Amino acid sequence: MSDLLAVLFDGVVYSSWLFLMAAGLTLIYGVMKILNIAHGSLYALGAYTAATIGGAWLAAGHPPIGSYAMLALAAVLVGVVMGPLLERGLLKWMYGRDEVVLLLVTYAAFLILEDAIKLVWGVESKLLPEPYALPGNFQIGELDFPVYNLILIAVAIVTGVVLAWALHRTRQGKLLLAVIHDREISAALGINVSRVYLVTFSVGAALAALGGALAAPAIAVSPGIGVEVIVLSFAVVVVGGLGSLGGAALGALLVGVVRSLAVRYWPEAELFTIYFVMALVLIARPRGLFSAPEARRI
Amino acid sequence: MKRLLRWFSIALAGALAATGAMAQQPVKIGIVTFLSGPAAGPFGVPARNGFELVAEMLNAGRVPAPYATKGLGGSAIELVVIDEAGGPQKQVAELRNLAQRVDYVIGYISSGDCLAVAPVAEELRRITVLFDCGTPRIFEDASYKYVFRTGPHGTMDNTSLALYVLERHPKVRSFAGINQNYAWGQDSWADFDAAMKALKPGIEVKTSQMTKLFAGQFSAEISTLLSSKADVIHSSFWGGDLEGLILQGAPRGLFKKHVVALSAGEPAVNRLGAKIPDGTIIGARGPFGPFAPDNEFNRWFKTSFQERYAVPPNYASYKAANALLGLKSAFEKAQKAGAASPTDDQIVAAFENITFEGVGGTVRMSLGKGHQATMDNAIGTAKTVGGQLQMVNVKRYPADKVNPPEGTKSEAWIKSGFKK
Numbered sequence: 001m002s003d004l005l006a007v008l009f010d011g012v013v014y015s016s017w018l019f020l021m022a023a024g025l026t027l028i029y030g031v032m033k034i035l036n037i038a039h040g041s042l043y044a045l046g047a048y049t050a051a052t053i054g055g056a057w058l059a060a061g062h063p064p065i066g067s068y069a070m071l072a073l074a075a076v077l078v079g080v081v082m083g084p085l086l087e088r089g090l091l092k093w094m095y096g097r098d099e100v101v102l103l104l105v106t107y108a109a110f111l112i113l114e115d116a117i118k119l120v121w122g123v124e125s126k127l128l129p130e131p132y133a134l135p136g137n138f139q140i141g142e143l144d145f146p147v148y149n150l151i152l153i154a155v156a157i158v159t160g161v162v163l164a165w166a167l168h169r170t171r172q173g174k175l176l177l178a179v180i181h182d183r184e185i186s187a188a189l190g191i192n193v194s195r196v197y198l199v200t201f202s203v204g205a206a207l208a209a210l211g212g213a214l215a216a217p218a219i220a221v222s223p224g225i226g227v228e229v230i231v232l233s234f235a236v237v238v239v240g241g242l243g244s245l246g247g248a249a250l251g252a253l254l255v256g257v258v259r260s261l262a263v264r265y266w267p268e269a270e271l272f273t274i275y276f277v278m279a280l281v282l283i284a285r286p287r288g289l290f291s292a293p294e295a296r297r298i
Numbered sequence: 299m300k301r302l303l304r305w306f307s308i309a310l311a312g313a314l315a316a317t318g319a320m321a322q323q324p325v326k327i328g329i330v331t332f333l334s335g336p337a338a339g340p341f342g343v344p345a346r347n348g349f350e351l352v353a354e355m356l357n358a359g360r361v362p363a364p365y366a367t368k369g370l371g372g373s374a375i376e377l378v379v380i381d382e383a384g385g386p387q388k389q390v391a392e393l394r395n396l397a398q399r400v401d402y403v404i405g406y407i408s409s410g411d412c413l414a415v416a417p418v419a420e421e422l423r424r425i426t427v428l429f430d431c432g433t434p435r436i437f438e439d440a441s442y443k444y445v446f447r448t449g450p451h452g453t454m455d456n457t458s459l460a461l462y463v464l465e466r467h468p469k470v471r472s473f474a475g476i477n478q479n480y481a482w483g484q485d486s487w488a489d490f491d492a493a494m495k496a497l498k499p500g501i502e503v504k505t506s507q508m509t510k511l512f513a514g515q516f517s518a519e520i521s522t523l524l525s526s527k528a529d530v531i532h533s534s535f536w537g538g539d540l541e542g543l544i545l546q547g548a549p550r551g552l553f554k555k556h557v558v559a560l561s562a563g564e565p566a567v568n569r570l571g572a573k574i575p576d577g578t579i580i581g582a583r584g585p586f587g588p589f590a591p592d593n594e595f596n597r598w599f600k601t602s603f604q605e606r607y608a609v610p611p612n613y614a615s616y617k618a619a620n621a622l623l624g625l626k627s628a629f630e631k632a633q634k635a636g637a638a639s640p641t642d643d644q645i646v647a648a649f650e651n652i653t654f655e656g657v658g659g660t661v662r663m664s665l666g667k668g669h670q671a672t673m674d675n676a677i678g679t680a681k682t683v684g685g686q687l688q689m690v691n692v693k694r695y696p697a698d699k700v701n702p703p704e705g706t707k708s709e710a711w712i713k714s715g716f717k718k
Contacts, residue, residue, distance in 0.1 A: 219545070220539075267506065271479070
């Protein structure tokens with residue numbers, strides 16, 4: 001029993017990390033109808049920024065507990081700087097074009113950012129292991145797990161709840177939902193769609209960066225980490241339904257737990273199971289688990 | 299005045315004679331190594347640094363004996379460095395372009411790239427020296443005239459590791475693996491698995507985890523390995539995956555509860571230092587880095603590299619240096635045979651079966667009809683002493699003990715129980 005519990009816990013940890021990525025991706029798609037490939041680079045930027053400022057914090061002799069604040073600060077910094085830079089500097093000039101063109105534009109941005117990361121941080125990996133080991137371990141059965149994983153799960157849950165609350169319970173969120181439903185009518189009703197786009201893209205960028213910043217203590221932050229993440233995140237949002245926050249949560253949970261079960265009980269099929277689940281969902285519900293029916297346009 | 303003119307002519311002639319050799323047309327060598335992507339940090343850039351350092355030192359005549367002559371047979375070496383990133387298809391196209399611009403090509407870290415470019419190098423009749431890729435299939439499944447590999451192939455990484463594990467821990471009864479799910483990881487696991495079973499019949503395999511390349515996060519895999527209760531855990535992880543496994547596995551007791559053997563662990567020694575838990579078994583894909591012999595030649599390389607790049611050379615740097623030295627040895631052997639400017643065919647003839655002194659020890663081109671190098675291997679155990687990571691219990695394995703004999707495929711040789 002404790003064995004299965006450990007497997008499920010691993011699945012939930014992986015899901016939490018996936019959700020942070022997928023939430024930003026699906027939010028941007030829902031509002032702006034952009035499949036943002038550069039999301040992977042924003043994740044990488046979050047990880048690199050976290051490793052840099054977290055490392056500087058520790059090197060300066062500050063209390064190690066403060067390194068967690070540095071992880072959050074890294075996410076905010078990337079969201080505040082890169083969000084407006086990409087949205088105002090690049091995407092704004094492409095609105096109204098075909099979705100495929102926008103996809104290619106974000107792919108170009110992804111390639112540029114990958115090289116920019118290499119120019120700034122070089123090709124050597126960056127490490128920030130202290131926050132991962134600092135809170136110690138807890139046990140499930142005979143297995144030790146880092147308490148850090150509980151922090152990751154808590155952050156994912158809080159992020160999901162705050163996003164859902166902001167979307168459905170605040171005026172700004174309702175304006176955003178209106179834009180998701182129909183951009184043209186929203187603009188005609190006086191909603192500042194341009195500002196909604198800017199805020200949405202920046203929040204999405206910050207979520208990607210948060211995923212990277214929280215992953216940084218457990219991984220070697222090295223070139224190419226954004227590539228791996230973007231493929232998995234797409235699988236999650238496709239399973240959940242593009243544009244749906246609840247779908248992203250359920251998709252992440254499904255992919256994470258199925259992967260964890262496969263790693264334990266059928267390791268040869270680990271990769272296969274993720275995409276098999278995706279295929280099954282798409283056969284049953286071609287637009288994903290939570291996609292809303294699209295309004296007919298005349 | 300006459301006397302003055304005579305002395306001037308003598309001095310001029312002397313100066314011309316002294317600089318004559320290096321005034322020849324430079325030899326252009328194309329270098330292919332990862333400059334971007336995940337393999338650039340652990341292998342590609344340290345290798346490029348090794349190439350550049352040795353080329354410059356050779357041109358300046360500052361490499362110790364037996365490489366006293368400047369450059370390549372007296373001609374200055376000029377490197378043309380290109381990026382290996384992009385996959386085999388891109389590398390084939392790059393090689394076709396590069397071959398038109400350079401005299402010789404040295405390169406390739408990825409086994410996939412090596413397998414793809416070898417037949418193309420042969421078709422182009424361009425001498426191509428593979429320096430790092432591990433797959434033994436290059437010369438076991440094919441035969442080439444213009445292709446050489448101056449680095450040992452991957453078989454000895456895992457045969458040595460299996461021998462070492464069983465010598466140091468003779469009571470182990472089971473093992474498990476965590477390897478990357480592509481050619482390198484699969485081949486490494488297959489070799490280690492077969493070697494352990496051949497050396498200790500009846501040993502049990504608990505689990506084989508094949509992770510997606512650059513997955514980075516291994517919480518579920520570590521849980522599975524911990525639950526397996528395997529005595530030994532084998533991994534051929536490299537780069538970010540290797541560092542991630544150590545960073546995530548150490549706090550959870552993976553390295554305390556199991557004997558962990560890392561066949562390509564050496565590049566992480568410089569990167570992680572004391573973060574590598576005591577007792578971890580480390581391989582360096584040859585007698586490189588901390589396993590290199592303590593002789594003048596190796597000390598020169600280590601010191602020069604450290605002075606210039608502020609980090610010690612890792613095994614990729616050693617293999618890069620050896621590739622240049624191997625080509626130089628073959629070139630100059632052909633010159634000594636009577637050809638002042640040897641043709642490619644003369645260099646090929648000189649290169650086959652050559653033995654030369656590399657920075658990690660003697661390199662013998664003794665497999666693959668004289669095109670594939672073998673070297674001794676060394677394995678050690680990590681131990682932190684006074685905050686510094688050291689390699690203890692280092693065991694050296696002669697090349698012929700951990701490599702198949704000429705004409706025998708690695709897989710069959712391991713399964714035969716290393717029979718000669």
